[in-house]
């Protein structure tokens with residue numbers, strides 16, 4: 001069982017869901033003084049070179065490089081953090097794992113020994129879902145309607161099933177079930193990060209992250225509600241970049257902000273902040289709560 005002094009968080013998420021961008025923004029939080037900052041760094045990270053690279057890309061609004069899908073290239077990032085008020089020290093071990101690893105877990109229903117040891121020692125998960133990239137289920141009656149009820153047309157339009165085509169929510173429920181089997185903390189704390197959240201904010205719908213999850217991934221949302229004794233969750237809308245780095249207009253706006261911390265947008269319920277450490281602080285609280293020991 002992992003020690004309370006060295007909690008370990010695993011970032012879990014399918015490819016291109018914002019894991020590396022989150023880490024880059026977290027590096028910014030650690031580097032600069034921001035109002036209400038709760039966590040400071042008391043020593044350099046062992047993987048400072050990699051963190052600096054992704055951070056400089058983020059500062060320059062360069063699109064993040066995909067994390068390579070090779071177990072040997074796990075970036076075991078250790079962050080040496082201290083809580084400003086309690087002076088409690090903690091080492092956060094946050095491997096930056098390629099999303100492709102999680103696709104492979106779903107497709108082959110197996111994982112590597114290295115990943116298994118990450119999970120056996122983990123104290124909390126941050127599950128990433130890209131708000132703009134959710135594969136939704138296809139309903140047979142929709143296909144049927146498209147072919148105007150001609151059964152032969154409809155059958156000829158069906159493509160053979162493959163695990164890669166499974167809806168996002170089906171894959172995520174299955175991945176969470178795999179993780180539950182090996183997790184030592186009960187309930188398993190999972191901070192859910194809905195990334196590229198600025199797209200929802202600019203749409204002006206006023207939707208909360210929980211409601212977004214309920215509407216867009218109902219199976220996952222119901223799975224979380226039905227399994228509260230096994231899973232403790234909190235849902236965050238997070239914009240780690242503040243906009244689309246591939247869009248020249250948005251990138252220029254972001255580059256001209258006086259303080260890069262203003263790019264970051266975090267929503268929990270109806271509360272808004274720039275505090276990228278919020279999911280980590282929530283995990284910290286769950287570890288301190290007696291019900292999760």
Ligand SMILES: Nc1nc2c(ncn2[C@@H]2O[C@H](COP(=O)(O)OP(=O)(O)OP(=O)(O)O)[C@@H](O)[C@H]2O)c(=O)[nH]1
Nearest residue numbers: 016017018019020021064067099196239240241243
């Ligand atoms: N608009 C917008 N796009 C974002 C944000 N965060 C990440 N992205 C984009 O989402 C894509 C994936 O981001 P990454 O941080 O590389 O995701 P990842 O989960 O590390 O991806 P893999 O390493 O391939 O598993 C990139 O095109 C990012 O630019 C955000 O806050 N807003």
Ligand SMILES: [Mg+2]
Nearest residue numbers: 019020066067
């Ligand atoms: Mg990555």
